[in-house]
Amino acid sequence: MTDAFDVGVVGAGSGGIGAALAAARLDARVLLVEKADSLGGNATRGGVHCWERGAGGTGIPFDLYRRLKQIPGAVGIYTPARHLAYPEPGEPVFPGGENRLDAQRTYLDTLRCFGGGSYRNREFTRTHWHGVLFDPAVYARTVHAMLEETGRITLWLNTTFTRAETHGRRMERVHFDNGQSVRATHWIDATADIYLAHAVGCATRTGQEGVDVYGEPGAPAQDNDRLNATTLIYRVTPKPQAGIEPLPADIPATCWWAGQFPCAAVNEYPNGDLNINMLPTMEGGES
Structure with missing residues (x-):
């Protein structure tokens, strides 16, 4: 087994998968490392079983959609x-x-990201706002097949980054808990918490940047440490008979962590199950 690659990618969520596929399609020798036992990150294991409308969903996302559409x-x-x-x-x-x-609706409808609307504008949202919903298990299997088909990607699942050796501003070797250490011409940190970048002393940002950093009109005047809230997402399989089941005895009927229960985002799976995102159950600062 080689210990040298053109590109090393740590983290096999959506970003890591896209990076590995793109590099392999350019004939790079790629190592893709994931700490979990399956691919996809939040897109499979975290319950985020959709991708939203947006003009950037061409290329690899469209390739993946076309593969999924055949199943x-x-x-x-x-x-x-x-x-x-x-x-x-x-x-x-x-x-x-x-x-x-x-x-x-077709995939083309998901590439048209219309601004200026509001959920209060019923006809606008139903006409212009469309996204992709998928089964996570099929998604993971399909992505795995796409990676294998390149013939250029070495995939390590159940493997965690442990440390990196550096020389000046260059990463010499990265070590993993499977006992392997690897050299790569380029490294991509696709971990959720930028572990690799932190380990080698890269500059990083968390929270919201002030408007002076990127000139975004919606940015706050000053930097802050505000983070995305944490949510609980679960899958519900409908019963044959309609009805409302009673709450279990140990679950209160009123919200116990806020003034009222948050609104839920409900998505329909292709098989009719429901994906229910409770929306924030914990503020980002608390997590």
Whole structure:
């Protein structure tokens, strides 16, 4: 087994997968390392089983979508459905927002990211806001096959980065808990918490940058340490009979961590199951 690669990628979530595939398609010899036992990161293990509308979803994302589309029950395009901002006449207010699969929509619809709208504008959102929903297990298997097909990627699952050797500003060798150490011409840190970059002393940022850093009009006036909130996402399989099940005895009927329960984001899987994102159960600073 070689210990030298053109590109080393630590972390096999969406970013790491894309980086490894792109490099391999340019004939680079690639090492892709993932601490979990499967690929995908938040896109598979974290419950984020969708990608949102946006003009940048061409290239590798489109390749992946086309592969998934060939597999029954693997993927679909959503359209916003019920939402608390526009309750249906005579119906209870939906406790959040719901995205349902829409057979009339195509992948092209997901590439049109229209700004200026609001969930309060029902017709605008249903006309212009569409994204991709997928089954995570099929996604992971399909991505694994795409990596293997390049013939250029060495994949290590269940493997964690431990330390890096440096010489000046150059990374000489990176060590892993499987006992291997590797040299690479280029390294890409695709870990969720930028472990590799921290280990070698790279400059990093967390929180929100002030408007002077990148000139973003929506940025705060000054840097701050605000982080994304933490959420709990779970999958629900519908029962054959409609109805409302009673709460278990150990779960209160009222919210115990905030003034009221947060709104939920509900997505429909291709097989009819529901993905329910409670939205923040813990603020980013608390986590």
